[in-house]
Amino acid sequence: MEINYEFLLQIILGLFSIICFVKSDPDPIHDYCIANTKCSRKIFLNEVPCLNPDYTLASHFTTSVLSKPSDVSRFSFNTTFINEKNLPGINTLGLVLARTDIAVNGLVPPHSHPRASEVVILLEGSLLVGFADTSNRLYRQELLPGDCFIFPKSLIHFLYNIDSGNPALTLSGFNSQNPGFQMSSVATFVSNSPMPSEVLKKGYKINGQNITRIRRNLGG
Ligand SMILES: *[C@@H]1O[C@H](CO)[C@@H](O)[C@H](O)[C@H]1NC(C)=O
Ligand SMILES: *[C@@H]1O[C@H](CO)[C@@H](O)[C@H](O)[C@H]1NC(C)=O
Numbered sequence: 001m002e003i004n005y006e007f008l009l010q011i012i013l014g015l016f017s018i019i020c021f022v023k024s025d026p027d028p029i030h031d032y033c034i035a036n037t038k039c040s041r042k043i044f045l046n047e048v049p050c051l052n053p054d055y056t057l058a059s060h061f062t063t064s065v066l067s068k069p070s071d072v073s074r075f076s077f078n079t080t081f082i083n084e085k086n087l088p089g090i091n092t093l094g095l096v097l098a099r100t101d102i103a104v105n106g107l108v109p110p111h112s113h114p115r116a117s118e119v120v121i122l123l124e125g126s127l128l129v130g131f132a133d134t135s136n137r138l139y140r141q142e143l144l145p146g147d148c149f150i151f152p153k154s155l156i157h158f159l160y161n162i163d164s165g166n167p168a169l170t171l172s173g174f175n176s177q178n179p180g181f182q183m184s185s186v187a188t189f190v191s192n193s194p195m196p197s198e199v200l201k202k203g204y205k206i207n208g209q210n211i212t213r214i215r216r217n218l219g220g
Contacts, residue, residue, distance in 0.1 A: 003050060006146035013190045025093075025177040026069060026092075027094075028093060030092075033050035034050060034055075035047075035049075035050075035085070036088075037084065037088065045093045048091050056188075060088045062087070062089075065080055065086045066080060066097065070104060072101050073103075076102065076106030079098050079100045079101045079108075079181075081097075095175055096116075097172070098172045100169070100170045100171075101168075102159060102166055102168040104161060104166065104167055106161045109185055110184045111156065112154050112184070113174060114179075115178060116174035116176055116179035118173070119172065120172040120174050121148045122144065122148075122166060122169075124145060124167070125167055125169060126142065126163045126165045126166075127143045127160075129157065130157060131151050133155060156215075167217065188203075188204075189214050190219065
């Protein structure tokens with residue numbers, strides 16, 4: 001029988017790409033690695049160093065940080081992330097959970113998570129959510145309590161509370177210990193130090209007054 005090398009190569013390439021794309025953070029090599037946040041090693045690690053396993057407690061695997069509503073008076077939304085400080089047992093496991101409270105008509109402005117995809121579930125209220133892909137196609141959906149939505153890794157997305165009577169509450173899972181959070185407006189208009197005005201004028205086809213106004217509105 002003649003071996004179809006091209007076909008074989010396609011299968012191998014296909015498998016390889018699945019393995020590459022599904023992987024997020026590196027796999028841990030221990031059952032767990034309780035974050036030793038007090039360790040002051042001066043080397044740069046991909047995760048926080050592990051506590052001696054002899055000192056592991058059940059409390060390292062539990063937290064109540066997502067149980068309380070957060071203060072939304074400043075930005076109309078507020079996100080509380082689980083991290084290796086408030087839940088040390090999450091270190092190296094490649095996942096994180098976050099709670100977002102969104103005020104009446106509040107907006108989580110367009111932003112992205114460079115290192116993780118996000119699955120969000122709406123627990124209370126109603127939301128309009130959406131993301132744009134790299135072809136600039138927008139995918140938007142209105143969510144009711146219990147509905148889920150996916151924001152693929154790195155793509156710019158928003159969550160908007162369209163209900164003018166009730167706040168909204170969501171819970172989001174991320175497939176990275178450190179998803180990152182970059183807000184498009186803040187990164188371009190109120191970066192530290194500021195992007196040159198010429199860049200913003202040309203890039204956004206706006207004038208200097210517009211830049212001043214946008215910067216001021218964003219608290220810059
Ligand atoms: C988010 O809520 C927490 C807890 O209520 C509060 O301490 C924090 O200042 C709030 N963050 C912002 C940006 O408003
Ligand atoms: C930009 O500036 C022009 C002229 O100053 C003004 O008419 C327009 O409303 C401004 N646009 C924004 C987005 O600020």
